[in-house]
Amino acid sequence: MTKLGFLRLSYEKQDTLLKLLILSMAAVLSFSTRLFSVLRFESVIHEFDPYFNYRTTRFLTEEGFYKFHNWFDDRAWYPLGRIIGGTIYPGLMITSAALYHVLHFFHITIDIRNVCVFLAPLFSSFTAIVTYHFTKELKDAGAGLLAAAMIAVVPGYISRSVAGSYDNEGIAIFCMLLTYYMWIKAVKTGSIYWSSMCALAYFYMVSSWGGYVFLINLIPLHVLVLMLTGRFSHRIYVAYCTVYCLGTVLSMQISFVGFQPVQSSEHMAAFGVFGLCQIHAFVDYLRSKLNTQQFEVLFKSVISLVGIILLSVGAVLMLTGKISPWTGRFYSLLDPSYAKNNIPIIASVSEHQPTTWSSYYFDLQLLVFMFPVGLYYCFNNLSDATIFIIMYGVTSMYFSAVMVRLMLVLAPVMCILSGIGVSQVLTTYMKNLDVSRPDKKSKKQQDSTYPIKNEVASGMILVMAFFLITYTFHSTWVTSEAYSSPSIVLSARGGDGSRIIFDDFREAYYWLRHNTPESSAWTARGPPSCSTASCTRCATIASARFTPKPSVLLVLTEFVTLRLATRTLSWMCWRKRILQSTGLSGYTRSKTLTTVASQERKTQNSKTHPLSGTHSTEHLRPPYHDLRRKREDFFILLL
Structure with a gap:
């Protein structure tokens, strides 16, 4: 028995307690290192797509799963709408709603928005625990603890799991x-x-x-x-x-x-x-x-x-x-030039671009160098399990090189194989440290076989410790400076080094919520407008952007007639502005459109409108409140 403070624990119990302590520290580190954005900007949803996930989660918690599964969302992609139950992966929303109801069952009152904000950091802690058990099956507990500590702070995984990044990758x-x-x-x-x-x-x-x-x-x-x-x-x-x-x-x-x-x-x-x-x-x-x-x-x-x-x-x-x-996205994984040559819309997305060499070091740092060491160990100790991790590492390395967003899939296996590699290096050199033993050889015998064994072992252990420390500092810096800035709240450094927060986006969305009718359709920033401004997202403008020029006028005029005919603004004025903003004045138009244009010309005066660059049509507008006029002018800019 060995004394440990006031406790008397056996060696096995000490070993178990130490493993539990290290694993708990890794889980806490994994959660806390993702909270920079909350400390800096408050609890806020980061990106535009997560706002849609948040809105659907809120609907699920308020209405229940049956209504959620059969929910037809008339705010998304007007006038088509969207059937939510059959067009999303519901695991993220169900997980958040279940956690919300469990907390309220134990009388822990928390808003569903905060559940969504902190869900990804919570599951990153679970990921560290699962990584430990997974790596333990491949090698031993020491490698598992190293892999858990590495995945807790690896930037390639943190980029999709910071607090407020409420997207599918947070739990995937x-x-x-x-x-x-x-x-x-x-x-x-x-x-x-x-x-x-x-x-x-x-x-x-x-x-x-x-x-x-x-x-x-x-x-x-x-x-x-x-x-x-x-x-x-x-x-x-x-x-x-x-x-x-x-x-x-x-x-x-x-x-x-x-x-x-x-x-x-x-x-x-x-x-x-x-x-x-x-x-x-x-x-x-x-x-x-x-x-x-x-x-x-x-x-x-x-x-x-x-x-x-x-x-x-x-x-x-x-x-x-x-x-x-196969879909174009999967073809582009096997043939990197496929999307560029056949489907430019896929190649135009920044997340689908090939990964640069600097991105590997930026998102993985030490893991880039220890990954081959772990592979070497697995090849030397082939088994059913090590063959699997070798295949996982090689395939994910290739796919991450083709598409930068798959760095997220590569980061876990890099941590696992690097943990195995570091563990093997430390195990090898720890055995060479000078430890007093009863069967210790004479100094002459030791010098003849391995003259500076103790010094080399100590040096290698210090080098590995130094690399692990630099990995931790690098990961923390990348998390703080690169991956903890929401797109909806901006910040900058002042002349004195202080941080200046720009909250204009949310202020604009709140203004839209309180000053525009809920039936308003907005073409720009649709997801946050639906969630934050309680407005309808429009799909017509997006489709018009991919329509040939001679036909785009018909698409837009149909949209204007449908959405604005009941408003006080003259639909003829809107048609003229659409015509001139799209540069279609030189195209042949139908007799009806020509007649409409001639009627508009008869009613124009000599003033020039500052937005459209044409003669003003103010006399076509009936009197209405200044606030409504500002909203319509704002819509002109969006259009």
Whole structure:
């Protein structure tokens, strides 16, 4: 027994207590390091898209799941509207609403907005815990603690999980690592229990983020590699068949996913590997019942027949449209030049651009150098689990190079493999430290074999400690300066170094909420306008921007007639301004439009309007309040 303060604990209990303490510190660090924006700008939703998520979550908590699932949102993309239940991944909203109701059940009164703001930091703490258990299955507890500490502060993950970043990625990384952890447990044990837990974790992942497609292709790829390397066994068969069957059925319960798991090309790899598992199991059964010569003849015949049938059925299904082709985003992952040459709208998004070398160091720092060390260790100690993490690391590295937003998928595996690498380096050199032992060799013998063993070991440990400290400082600085600034609240440094806050966006949205009718349609900044200003978002202007010039006038005039005919502003004046602002005066117009334009010319006076650059049409406007006039002029600018 060993004394520890006033406690008397065994070595095993001390070890467990120390691990629990370090893991708790990593979880607290993961939560607290994401609160810079709250301390600096108050509790506020950051980006424009999270405002829509917040509005749907608020509706869910107030109205319940049934109304939420059947909710038709007439504020989004007017005049089409949006069916919310079938067009979103509801996992984020359901998680927030469940947490909100649990807290209120225990009489912890908190607003749903604050739940949304702090949800991502909370799940980042859970991610650190899951990372520890996942890495522990790959190597040991020491590597798990290092990986948990690294993922707590890695900028590549913090960029999507700071307080106020209420988006799907905030909980998706936790779901992904939880699914991987359950998969490794299922592979090691061959247990239906762990396989079912993996399927449930996969269902949570599907309900939370569209990136589940990466997961459902990585696990089948792992099984295929195990087949090719001769490592396929009954454990793998039970694990994969349970995960695929149960996970596919559960994923189809998400309305936004529907029948895609059995129809889309992105899911066909999982189905194909499932079929290979059945063939492999059947072949093993035949091998045990037949002699070698009979088995070879039957095997070649069956494989040829089954291959021809599968290829024929697959070709027919693809030609008839029963299996949908890959989307442009997935094609661009396999062929980086595909989107640029065929779908420019995808290539124009900044998140879809290739990653620069500087971005890797900025978002990962030390992990860039320790990642190969972890890979080297896994290659030297091949097992079913290490093969999986090698494939995860290599594939995510490639995809992150093609698309910068997938740095989020790369960051966790970088932390895991770097934790394994650092743990192995420290373990190797800690053994070389000079420790007094009964069987200690003489000084002469030590010098002849390893003259400066103790000094080299001490130096390497100090170097690793220095690198880990610099990694922590770098990650904290990046989090504070680069990833903790909301788009809706701006800041700048004054001449004296003080921070100046610009809250003009929210003030403008609040002004719109209190000074415009709720039926107003706004074309710019739609998501925050819907949530903050209680206005309707319009889809017509967005579609007009992609309409050929000769047809854009008809689209816009239809929009103006629909939305503004009941208002006091003359619709003829609006048509003229649209015509001149789009530069269509030289195009041939229909007789009706020509007649309207001639009527407008007759009513013009000699004054020039400062906004449109044409003669004023003030006499066409009936008297109305100055506030309404300001709103209409503001709408002209937006249009």
